[in-house]
Amino acid sequence: MPLEILVKDNTKIKKFKTQLEETGNFVKPIYKELGYTIIRTNLNSSELDFMQNLFPNEIIRKYKDDIKNENAVTNKQNDTARDILSFTKIYFQDRIHAERLNEILEHVPLKYSIYSPVLLLNNSNKRSFNHETWSGLLTEDYYNKLLKFLSSNSGKANTTTTETLRVIAINRPIIEHCNILRRPYNIDLLYSMDHPTDPSLLPKETLWCEVKQNGIWQTWNPFHTMFSRGNIKEKKRIIDTFVDIENNDVIDLYCGIGYFSFSYLSRNCRNLFGFELNPWSVEGFNRGLKKNKNFGKSLDKKNDMRPEGIHIYNETNEMSDQRLTEFKLKHQQNNSNVLRIRHINMGLLPSSRQGYPVALKLIANHNNWEECPKITLHVHENANSKEISQGYIQEKVLNELKFFSDTKIPDMKYQFELIHLEKIKTYAPDIWHVCLDIDIIKL
Numbered sequence: 001m002p003l004e005i006l007v008k009d010n011t012k013i014k015k016f017k018t019q020l021e022e023t024g025n026f027v028k029p030i031y032k033e034l035g036y037t038i039i040r041t042n043l044n045s046s047e048l049d050f051m052q053n054l055f056p057n058e059i060i061r062k063y064k065d066d067i068k069n070e071n072a073v074t075n076k077q078n079d080t081a082r083d084i085l086s087f088t089k090i091y092f093q094d095r096i097h098a099e100r101l102n103e104i105l106e107h108v109p110l111k112y113s114i115y116s117p118v119l120l121l122n123n124s125n126k127r128s129f130n131h132e133t134w135s136g137l138l139t140e141d142y143y144n145k146l147l148k149f150l151s152s153n154s155g156k157a158n159t160t161t162t163e164t165l166r167v168i169a170i171n172r173p174i175i176e177h178c179n180i181l182r183r184p185y186n187i188d189l190l191y192s193m194d195h196p197t198d199p200s201l202l203p204k205e206t207l208w209c210e211v212k213q214n215g216i217w218q219t220w221n222p223f224h225t226m227f228s229r230g231n232i233k234e235k236k237r238i239i240d241t242f243v244d245i246e247n248n249d250v251i252d253l254y255c256g257i258g259y260f261s262f263s264y265l266s267r268n269c270r271n272l273f274g275f276e277l278n279p280w281s282v283e284g285f286n287r288g289l290k291k292n293k294n295f296g297k298s299l300d301k302k303n304d305m306r307p308e309g310i311h312i313y314n315e316t317n318e319m320s321d322q323r324l325t326e327f328k329l330k331h332q333q334n335n336s337n338v339l340r341i342r343h344i345n346m347g348l349l350p351s352s353r354q355g356y357p358v359a360l361k362l363i364a365n366h367n368n369w370e371e372c373p374k375i376t377l378h379v380h381e382n383a384n385s386k387e388i389s390q391g392y393i394q395e396k397v398l399n400e401l402k403f404f405s406d407t408k409i410p411d412m413k414y415q416f417e418l419i420h421l422e423k424i425k426t427y428a429p430d431i432w433h434v435c436l437d438i439d440i441i442k443l
């Protein structure tokens with residue numbers, strides 16, 4: 001389904017329209033609804049992240065091609081706009097007075113993600129089901145019907161678990177500096193279809209969300225692991241750009257639930273070594289592997305039926321040197337001790353600096369340079385626009401890598417070349433999540 005933008009500030013309309021026209025993404029007509037001006041695009045839901053980067057402060061939602069005019073979403077027969085606002089209008093229009101309805105519509109949550117089985121609402125004081133205005137209106141019937149309405153397959157006989165919503169939760173921003181494991185401590189459970197009167201009875205370890213991006217499933221427990229949709233472009237860039245992943249080895253120093261690891265696996269890397277501190281993320285990684293049918297890798301029957309070539313360690317990446325040594329010893333007989341480390345991914349924010357010396361040690365001790373003469377590091381960092389445009393972040397990362405190389409492995413000499421900087425997404429006002437691709441060759 002295509003996407004449309006809800007604009008509150010009328011001074012922005014012309015600019016947005018021109019912006020969309022320039023890229024051939026504008027769709028007529030522009031229309032009004034509840035104080036918003038709505039601009040349609042021909043970009044579809046798989047391009048939501050792109051849209052959110054382009055219009056970071058606006059509300060973006062899906063629409064169906066057949067909505068003819070602004071009355072469509074208020075028409076009881078027409079449930080084409082599958083959002084909470086439209087549902088709420090339909091549900092309450094014959095149940096409460098128009099005035100009261102208008103009041104609650106001001107407090108309907110507008111921003112949310114659907115991560116089946118969870119409807120995850122963005123945190124907002126004003127647009128929240130916790131707002132006092134909703135008092136007495138939020139019944140089991142309303143929630144159940146809302147969840148059914150938002151489930152994309154609702155009403156169909158063969159609804160799959162991946163399409164059915166059963167839980168409503170509110171996401172709150174994470175406190176970055178004290179949250180190394182990226183655990184969403186502030187998620188609030190609002191409603192559970194299975195425990196309608198007391199959602200806290202829902203056993204948290206049983207709730208696993210899933211979403212498909214770039215044809216790859218990701219699975220995570222929203223109470224214990226963060227999920228960020230905004231990395232979708234970066235995952236695709238890995239798949240599209242780095243053809244020589246195929247049949248070479250990759251190390252993911254912060255593998256989480258497999259954000260980037262799965263892109264390497266779908267590109268057929270030979271061995272993937274992943275390190276992750278959070279056991280819940282490792283569990284999500286393993287569930288994701290199953291859901292993606294182990295990326296076509298056969299099961300290693302000797303090794304607990306794990307897929308061949310996939311080595312995930314629930315421990316600090318500082319153990320990676322030892323783990324690769326053990327791996328080589330174990331595989332000595334069949335000559336796969338020769339590692340071809342083609343990519344090392346370092347996806348920790350606000351900085352992956354902790355991983356610089358770790359990666360350099362692996363490069364010095366484990367790569368076979370004859371078989372793999374170049375290693376690409378993917379270094380994730382946060383930086384502001386000025387640091388990026390003036391080349392400061394680029395220089396800083398290169399200098400630090402050289403510093404660690406000179407001090408930790410002085411006998412080895414390498415050339416570090418920055419080949420690309422990718423601006424992935426805005427992280428906070430004027431703070432970009434970037435990825436620096438750095439090629440390393442041995443001198």
Ligand SMILES: C[S@@+](CC[C@H](N)C(=O)[O-])C[C@H]1O[C@@H](n2cnc3c(N)ncnc32)[C@H](O)[C@@H]1O
Pocket residue numbers: 180181182253254255256257258259260275276277278281315316317318347348349354
């Ligand atoms: C920004 S998240 C990366 C997300 C990841 N790419 C994914 O798929 O979920 C960083 C991850 O690194 C993990 N982490 C942080 N420090 C680590 C370390 N020293 N060794 C291994 N994992 C670490 C955290 O638990 C977190 O899951």
